[in-house]
Every structure is written in structure tokens, then in C-alpha cells.
Amino acid sequence: MSEHEEIINRFEEAGQGHVFRFWDTLSEDRREHLIAQAKEIDLAEIDHLIQTLVKGDQGVHLDLSGLRPAPYIALPEHGGDQAAWAEARLAGEKALRAGKVAAFTVAGGQGTRLGYAGPKGTFPVTPVRRHSLFQVFAEKLLAAERRYECELLWFLMTSHANHEDTVAFFEENHFFGLNPDRVHFFRQGRMPAVDFEGKIILEAPDAIAMSPDGHGGALRALVRSGAVNRMELAGVDIVSYFQVDNPLVRCIDPAFIGFHLQSGSEMSSKMVPKAYEKEKVGHFCIQNGRLVVVEYSDMPDELTSMRDENGELRFRAGSIAIHLLSREFIRRMGEGTSDVVLPFHRAEKKIPFVDDAGATHKPEQPNGVKFEMFVFDALPFAQNPIVVETKRSDEFSPVKNAEGIDSPATCRADQLKLFARWMNASGIAVPVDENGVPTIAIEIAPTFATDEDSFAESWAALDPKPEIRDGLVLA
Numbered sequence: 001m002s003e004h005e006e007i008i009n010r011f012e013e014a015g016q017g018h019v020f021r022f023w024d025t026l027s028e029d030r031r032e033h034l035i036a037q038a039k040e041i042d043l044a045e046i047d048h049l050i051q052t053l054v055k056g057d058q059g060v061h062l063d064l065s066g067l068r069p070a071p072y073i074a075l076p077e078h079g080g081d082q083a084a085w086a087e088a089r090l091a092g093e094k095a096l097r098a099g100k101v102a103a104f105t106v107a108g109g110q111g112t113r114l115g116y117a118g119p120k121g122t123f124p125v126t127p128v129r130r131h132s133l134f135q136v137f138a139e140k141l142l143a144a145e146r147r148y149e150c151e152l153l154w155f156l157m158t159s160h161a162n163h164e165d166t167v168a169f170f171e172e173n174h175f176f177g178l179n180p181d182r183v184h185f186f187r188q189g190r191m192p193a194v195d196f197e198g199k200i201i202l203e204a205p206d207a208i209a210m211s212p213d214g215h216g217g218a219l220r221a222l223v224r225s226g227a228v229n230r231m232e233l234a235g236v237d238i239v240s241y242f243q244v245d246n247p248l249v250r251c252i253d254p255a256f257i258g259f260h261l262q263s264g265s266e267m268s269s270k271m272v273p274k275a276y277e278k279e280k281v282g283h284f285c286i287q288n289g290r291l292v293v294v295e296y297s298d299m300p301d302e303l304t305s306m307r308d309e310n311g312e313l314r315f316r317a318g319s320i321a322i323h324l325l326s327r328e329f330i331r332r333m334g335e336g337t338s339d340v341v342l343p344f345h346r347a348e349k350k351i352p353f354v355d356d357a358g359a360t361h362k363p364e365q366p367n368g369v370k371f372e373m374f375v376f377d378a379l380p381f382a383q384n385p386i387v388v389e390t391k392r393s394d395e396f397s398p399v400k401n402a403e404g405i406d407s408p409a410t411c412r413a414d415q416l417k418l419f420a421r422w423m424n425a426s427g428i429a430v431p432v433d434e435n436g437v438p439t440i441a442i443e444i445a446p447t448f449a450t451d452e453d454s455f456a457e458s459w460a461a462l463d464p465k466p467e468i469r470d471g472l473v474l475a
């Protein structure tokens, strides 16, 4: 039996033979294309997901019993221990100087809500220079390399859909001044979408509807791509994980790294206090002695609104998708065993499909299910996980939607406010409107400053000082 026949047989036996229903009409290269996609699919895994998440009880029997708020390390201004923060920072700086830390960006998402043509990381995000998200991160890494006299590796996870465009963007921009040998791209895995009967959806006669397997797919992709081995060879023990959509993120944060090391944590997370009860962020909770993130949609109302003795939200620790992971924890999770494995979640989506004549249709209503893993589902498997507070205005303003909250407009305003705050702290006045948003566009490059203190240093060294005006760029 040829390899093709063998694969087609396996799909038939699994009740998915319809994937090849246009086989006889396909040219040789289109057949190869379809077979290559089919080879990516683990039929036993898909069958299990169909039985549990599509046909079964849909995995909705979430056990939310016994949830407690997760403890976290508070910022000094919220009662945290100033000396402990200073000590953590020193420990983190030491690890950075010793080359123990690598950066990791998950950039494989489809970015459907933003609706921008092109990889999200290429979105022009900064207020004056319109630099891309990727460039902002690259400059933050350059700044960290200079400050800690180290060479950082940067891993970027792409998807099949955006990999080539992402790599080309870096090449066209000469890697924004980074050493190309230290920037490492790899594609994440894909999963087929299925209809509500559990049949794999074809989006064209020669193409299965495949989509990225979620940011949780990062763990197995880091292992499969060889990235984890590459880290080991380079002596990297800690991976600084951040999403592609948040230009405020401190890609490299010594205090966070220090706390992670001091507590022997395998996976650490940053939190911000929720802005209001129903804010759509995951909640850090403790359940059965394990740290978990409960999605906002799963949190019972009586818990989201519960207050403590100070009148503050009891479950206030919101997840902002910034983590540190130890290399060997990634390896363990990414290799997976039957009892150490990230669960899949189902998401009902509108998935283009072919009719029997081979024409593709875009449905108006959700017609099927995609399967995704979430990185925070690794937390319950981690030893000594910790949660560390950060300030929202310092570190979190994602670009998710085309308009409204978490949009380019809110992110621009948040960047301007942050830059103005650093300037104010050095005694420089910036005109603002009634919402505190600067009325002039200003931009501070990460290579000039990444916080109040580094701004003060760089500003002090400037001679002559520039005029504070619309369009000012400090780089």
C-alpha cells in the first residue's frame, strides 16, 4: 500500500474519510498539499477531543469548588517589602549578567479582532515614529543587553499563516539592530477544526481548516522546534514569556526574575489588581493547593464581586499573560505524559467550508469548533509558582480590538501617559487634557529609557536639552 493510501485508510477508519472526497479531482501537487496537512493530525487526539469537547459533555463540568484568592507579592506602594524588592532586583540582575535568561514572544495568534492585514507584531504602535510592536520589543532587548552586558536570545513563536511574513519583516528591518544569530523563529502546531458532528472541516477541496493550537501550544512547540535544547546549550535557565500585543511589557524584568529564582518557582506570573468587578481578565486562584487561572467567563458572579475586610475585591489578581518559565519545566510540559499535559479548550467559530461542488463558503453563524491550549493551564503543574504585582499603567495596554477598549487608540494614550509620567518625575512638564492624556505626541525609545530611573539618567546626560513639543522623540 502506498503512503497516501495508508493515510487515507486511517482517516476512513477514524470516520474522517470525507477529508479526501475531492481526491480524484486533485492534481498531484494539490494531493501532496492535502496529505501533508493530514499528516499533521493526530487522529487519536482529535477523536478524544471530539468525544469529550464536541459530542460529550463539552468539558463544561468545571470544578469551581473551594476557590481561594491566590496570594501575591505586592508592590512596595501597596504594602510590599521594599527591601525584598531591592534584593530580588539584584538577584535578577545577576542572573541576567550570567546569561541565564532568554526572551520569548508568542506571535502565532490570528489577530482577528484587530483585523490588521499582516502579522500583529508588524502593527505600527508607537505614537510618533509608528514603530512596530516587534521593534519596540527588539529595542527593549537591546537596552537590556547594554544595561546588563549580556547577549540575550529571543525566541518568537509564529504560525503557519504568518511565519514567512514575520521573518521577512525582521530581515527587511535588519533585525532592528539585534544580532540575527540570536533571534530564533519557530512555527507553532496546528489543529483541525471540526463541525458540531465531529467531522473535520475542509475549507477547500485540497485544504483542511487548520488553525493555531493556542498560546499553550508554545510549550510543545518550544520542545519540538529544538528551542529548548538550544537554550540548554546556551546556558539559559529562565524564559521571559510575553504576548505580541502589549508594547508596555517589561520584556526583561530583573525584580520579577529575582523573585522567581528566590522562590524556586518553575512558572511565575504577573498580576494587576482588576480595574472593576467584571473586568475580562483571568483570575489567579488557589484550588486544592494549586495555583490556577480561572477565566472571567467561568468565574461565578458571587466570587467576582466578593470584597475583603478593606473593601477591596477579594479575587482581585488579574492575569496579564506575562510569565517566567524554567527551561526544564517547559521541557516536561512540552514533552507531556498522560498525567502532565495541557488540556484543550473548545471555541465555537465561523469556519469557512466547502460544499459538495467544491465552492468555499463563509458562514454567518458559528458552524464548528476549534481546539486551543492556554499557557496558564501549565500553572497547576508548576512547583512553587508565584504571582507578582505590577502596575497596569507601567506594563499593560494590549492592542486587541480595532476600536474601543484595548485598541490602538487606548494603547497610544497609555504610552503617552507613561512617557509623560517619566518626564514629570524628572521635573519636565507635559501638557495634558482632562483625562490626563498628553496633548502633544511624544515618544521615548526603549534604548533611551525603560522606566523613570533610566529616564532620569538619560535625561541628565542630554546636553542641550530638547524643547518639549509635539513630535518630540527621545532616542
Ligand code: UTP
Pocket: 106, 107, 108, 109, 110, 111, 112, 113, 114, 120, 157, 188, 212, 213, 214, 215, 217, 242, 243, 244, 245, 400
Ligand atoms: P489572543 O488571545 O489575543 O488571540 O492571543 P489572537 O489570535 O492574537 O487574537 P484574536 O482573538 O484572533 O483577535 C494572545 C497572544 O497569544 C498569541 C497571540 O499572538 C498573542 O500574542 N497566540 C494566540 C499564539 O501565539 N498562538 C495562538 O494560537 C493563539
